[in-house]
Amino acid sequence: MIQRKNIALYVILSIVTCGLFGLYWFVCLTNDANELLGAPETSGGMALILTIVTCGLYGFYWSYKMGEKLDRIKTARGQYSNNSGVLYLILFIVGAGIINYILLQNELNKLA
Numbered sequence: 001m002i003q004r005k006n007i008a009l010y011v012i013l014s015i016v017t018c019g020l021f022g023l024y025w026f027v028c029l030t031n032d033a034n035e036l037l038g039a040p041e042t043s044g045g046m047a048l049i050l051t052i053v054t055c056g057l058y059g060f061y062w063s064y065k066m067g068e069k070l071d072r073i074k075t076a077r078g079q080y081s082n083n084s085g086v087l088y089l090i091l092f093i094v095g096a097g098i099i100n101y102i103l104l105q106n107e108l109n110k111l112a
């Protein structure tokens with residue numbers, strides 16, 4: 001089972017460390033979603049490496065897929081799910097990555 005994370009603390013740490021903690025948070029979000037899904041998919045570390053190697057292009061795909069993962073987790077638990085992937089993709093496109101992280105973490109905390 002995943003642990004709930006303090007969103008405010010993670011945002012503050014991401015700002016104070018000039019985004020370095022955000023990289024760790026990215027990995028944690030990916031790994032937590034994979035654990036809740038129960039399916040071995042791209043690990044957080046590999047997703048981070050792919051994002052860096054592709055100069056951020058993989059981040060667009062990652063955002064969309066994270067929304068899809070959350071929808072699949074909710075559906076498996078009998079909860080209502082909408083097409084979250086589109087929301088996360090749009091937020092990533094407009095440069096609101098930290099808001100992506102906040103929304104994803106909030107959903108993961110609810111599912112934990």
